[in-house]
Amino acid sequence: MPAPPCASCHASRAALRRPRSGQALCGACFCAAFEAEVLHTVLAGRLLPPGAVVAVGASGGKDSTVLAHVLRALTPRLGISLQLVAVDEGIGGYRDAALAAVRRQAARWELPLTVVAYEDLFGGWTMDAVARSTAGSGRSRSCCTFCGVLRRRALEEGARRVGATHIVTGHNADDMAETVLMNFLRGDAGRLARGGGLGSPGEGGALPRCRPLQFASQKEVVLYAHFRRLDYFSEECVYAPEAFRGHARDLLKRLEAARPSAVLDLVHSAERLALAPAARPPRPGACSRCGALASRALCQACALLDGLNRGRPRLAIGKGRRGW
């Protein structure tokens, strides 16, 4: 049976149904709607003021590819300029292929690209080396803890090098929902208090960060990439199966099957959490070693690296004595 006409332009045949609303749209209208929603998020939250130099954290994956593409389409409306910053964590067999994709994109879109490597920044530690060093402890390796913290430092460093004023990352609604589930399951009250908003405003000298794709669900991101025929790298990280986030992701998939709006419901819940003042993280100061934003004497990156260098990789993970 023929596809119904597009609900918005009424001209061409509908090519897809939006997962959130069930509306039938053709490819062009869907992409337009998607871009309009991202624009709305940015404008309503006043995330990127005109004249900003925006560093896009590009990993080569679908989220950052879509983000870069949409922002590039919106640059005339927003009056910003884009820079691509890619981080090389040194994961063999994965990151090099992803970086190749980023380079292709940068060439195609004519955007300046900067690559920052862990090796250079963090004294020769690549993620593979970190994984080897934490492997012997008998429990799960918690590589993702290291990678996440170090990558944010690297991104910040890269953004500074190109003189950016804002950092954007491609986290989508599914990521936010998984994060809040994960933080509850792990009892991480500090992160619960900090997260759930529109990104950090950038206190204490750190660059302001935001996530324009925050309210777009993963399916829509994939659909957009498909209709715009974007070229991205789609394999998952070698260390991903060990991550705790996998449980949260699994749960989220099932929740979405039971109720399609579950993802946005979770994001709404996360925004509205009210935590006790005692549980909130203290006002951030500066790290005593590298000067970056930190809520304790040492920023987490320095603390983790310290642990690695001393041969006690779990030093800064967990509550200290007992670890996790």
Place this chain on the structure above:
Amino acid sequence: DCFKAFYVHKFRAMLGKNRLIFPGEKVLLAWSGGPSSSSMVWQVLEGLSQDSAKRLRFVPGVIFVDGITSSWVFPVALRSAIRENPLPKGRWPTPHNSARKHCRGFPQGEVAPCPALPGSVSPDSFCLRFSEGAAFGKSLEERSKTLAEVKPILQATGLPWHVVALEEVFSLPPSVLRCSAQEPAGSEGAYKAAVDSFLQQQHVLGAGGGPGPTQGKEQPPQPRLDPQSLARPPAAAQTEALSQLFCSVRTLTAKEELLQTLRTHLILHMARAHGYSKVMTGDSCTRLAIKLMTNLALGRGAFLAWDTGFSDERHGDVVVVRPMRDHTLKEVAFYNRLFSVPSVFTPAVDTKAPEKASIHRLMEAFILRLQTQFPSTVSTVYRTSEKLVKAPRDGPAASDSSPCCLLCMCALDVDAADSATAFGAQTSSRLSQMQSPTPLTETRTPLGPCCSPGVGRVQGCGQGACRREDPQACIEEQLCYSCRVNMKDLPSLDLLPPYMLAEAQLRTQRAWVLQEIQDCLIEDSDDEAGQS
């Protein structure tokens, strides 16, 4: 012995630490027949019977909340479940009268203490019990079976009890949905003073040789518990209406939430009607952890502290208290087994449902599975829940005048439609879908969709025309985020019990009137009604 001491200590410590229950207060115990609430009732009974120094000082009543059976959904499985259920006590012979008479309650004279249960007869306590079996086409004989199982246990507690059918929701007054004036929370000093004065009273009366169980209080002689007036046999029309309502709900998740809401309202009403100021529910640690995660997924992140904290004061005069909060289900099960605590298995609406059927089931399965891998999951979630506070995120300024949700009675947590939040994202896409030709304007044109679901404040629905045009949207506006999502699964809001619709109508009207006279009112300058 040590286990028992530890268990009892946890219970008493939870009550004592929070100091919310004043001596001589009337407390309603919500008993669902399940293990944790049975354990709670048992603890209370034991606590009442101890020597005076450690005796529990409040005046309890028991309400039995009968579980729903989903005969409509899983007819075969459930009937077999009921038959297989091993009863803790022998079955009572079913009287020849029709099942309806069962619902009418039982003569109050028989409050004979059962040898199996400790506890003196406390004449001032009440039992209340629900029978929701009709909600799902459970046949009358099945209902009477459950009632028959429950009745002896209730009688054995020695506390007067009621039988209330869920159909009673159709005769509830709209006042159920209004938050009554809140009594000021007792401070430290107030609690201590109350305890001291109570002890003094007891002393005086004890010296005069008064009988123990009266607890030294002036009480009106055995308040007549008119089962007849409370528990009329449910009219067939009401049963039919209830079945229709539940059958029309499309998803199991929404059904469960609706059931929970109706049940809460009924308990609230009965508590108010009989002068109870507190209700105790038997939610255990495990159940609360699951409930917390479920509520997160349902969009109730703003209300987690009320839903899972120790005390829940959103109804104002009646406070819901959760003393079993610290006990894990495993401990409860062991205790019940070791000390033969009677309980009744009543199949719930999601018994034997497949895992994917509802969010509640999913979350339960997930948490229990994760618990096997990471044994600290439940306690971690519980500890995190203790760190949640009840203040709304943007400070306490809006607490008095902020509108409350119609169904769950929490302060509304939705913003204006075009904000950069998850709610804003959903409504903006919906609005753009609804009105493609005309651009969206903020002005309230009388012809435009003034009741656009985006405007969260009741005052926004100020147009008189809207009351007649779109009652569905008007009701939706008065709901919090998660209740809205639930109501989406209900195709027609007319099937809701009349008290909800009446209250919604009343609120809309009131808001409209307020709008009309806005100019003449004098208000505190820092609390503008039109503030966004």
